[in-house]
Amino acid sequence: MKHPSPYNTLQSYLENSNFRKVMVVCDERILQLHEEFVRIHFADNQHTQFFFFPIPVTESHKEMSMVMQLLDQLLIHHFDKNHLIINLGGGIISDLGGFAAAVYKRGIPFINVPTTLLGMVDAAHGGKNGVNFHHLKNGLGSIYFPQQVFIEPLFLYTLSDQEWLNGFAELLKTALIGDAELWYKLELWVLGESLSQLRSRISAQVIKQVANIKNGLVQQDPQDRGVRQQLNFGHTIGHALESLHLEKETELPHGFAVAAGIYYETELATRKGILAINQKKRVQRVIQRLYDIPQLDQSEQSRLIHFISQDKKNKNGEIHMSLISEIGKGIHGVPVSIAEIESLFRE
Known part of the structure; x- marks a missing residue:
């Protein structure tokens, strides 16, 4: 390290x-x-x-x-x-x-x-x-x-707005798993200010604060076998969406995929009784303010499930996800069935 x-x-x-x-x-x-x-x-x-x-x-x-x-x-x-x-x-x-x-x-x-x-x-x-x-x-x-x-x-x-938003999704994710106070600040800024105003809010101090949250988890679990996996919130579905686009030879920026992953995995956490409905709605409102949420047809859903089944967090053929139990508190190793994932895209 x-x-x-x-x-x-x-x-x-x-x-x-x-x-x-x-x-x-x-x-x-x-x-x-x-x-x-x-x-x-x-x-x-x-x-x-x-x-x-x-x-x-x-x-x-x-x-x-x-x-x-x-x-x-x-x-x-x-x-x-x-x-x-x-x-x-x-x-x-x-x-x-x-x-x-x-x-x-x-x-x-x-x-x-x-x-x-x-x-x-x-x-x-x-x-x-x-x-x-x-x-x-x-x-x-x-x-x-x-x-x-x-x-x-x-x-x-010199970053374009798209490239800046690409990184901001990871910043949102880190606040969601590790700093409720920061998340509520971000929520206030996202919903109440323009994108240019939001960009000006993200100072070197905020960047250091977010990096410190990640580094704290890494120091506890350098080899990514336990608590560090909380950092993968939004990434099971997010990485699968990226893989789907790689297969189709189209580009989906990582942060935009993670934002969609946060949206869907937050929904999943609520359906599993882990996350309160009102908190889910707050998270999804922020995500939808900045990012488009992709809708998948039947064929794309099938390929998405295929890629999720290859996720690095899975154990013995069982899908495991990192979710949040409340804003600011990440959890990891949550077993999820294929049927639960499929249901996210039916509505």
């Missing part, structure tokens, strides 16, 4: 580290959008040589073929366990680059510098990484922790 850093910024970390070679795995758009940041932080000097591996950030590129190309570059440039990978981008970048770091020579150091809200509040933390496999979301992966995660809020200003 990562340790507290004596360095407050990425720049001080690099200046005080002894890495002779650094591979920057990056969202290809970052090289144009933040040219000055790249020039200041990643210019070759007498101590360090930088290499770049830019990637188009779509789920279709989050595959083993892309990992193999990255591993080839590490080998060609003679990277070893004393060198560093920097993942500069959103969740796709940290997932793919972290996986490559985990498997190359049985593990080399890496750090994450998230450039999206999704990365800052969720994907860059916790050590989970991986790639899609046969249309299965994150079907291959490992748990391998970054040495550090550096949050640079300047990246938020």
Whole structure:
């Protein structure tokens, strides 16, 4: 697991580290959008040589073929366990680059510098990484922790509204499982303010607060065998929706899939007698204010059930979900039947 850093910024970390070679795995758009940041932080000097591996950030590129190309570059440039990978981008970048770091020579150091809200509040933390496999979301992966995660809020200003909402869904999820007070603030802002006003509310302090909730669960359960699974609220159905779109070769952003997952899994929690109806309605109202909830035809429902049956939380062929018992309190390991899931899409 990562340790507290004596360095407050990425720049001080690099200046005080002894890495002779650094591979920057990056969202290809970052090289144009933040040219000055790249020039200041990643210019070759007498101590360090930088290499770049830019990637188009779509789920279709989050595959083993892309990992193999990255591993080839590490080998060609003679990277070893004393060198560093920097993942500069959103969740796709940290997932793919972290996986490559985990498997190359049985593990080399890496750090994450998230450039999206999704990365800052969720994907860059916790050590989970991986790639899609046969249309299965994150079907291959490992748990391998970054040495550090550096949050640079300047990246938020260039995010489109869609990309910002992609990350905001994970922020909502984390509040729902771990901080009722934060959730009620978010609810007030979502229902009472414009999107531009809402964006201005999500400060570096809020991002740190949300990341700390996740990191607290990770520290209790680093290998994701118990309480950490609460972080998967919204993800059983959310990941299945993403897999469905991968199969259809269409894009569904992760956060939008998670938002739909929260909507449906909140409904499920109420039907199972776990969550009060009035709390379900409050959650669903917030989700519907910002996100479209997909409706599935019979064929799509069948494929969704297929992907849910492949979920990593399942045990001995039985579907298990992470839900909420009340706003601010997550639970995990809840057995769910296929009939219960199917009923969600009939009404």
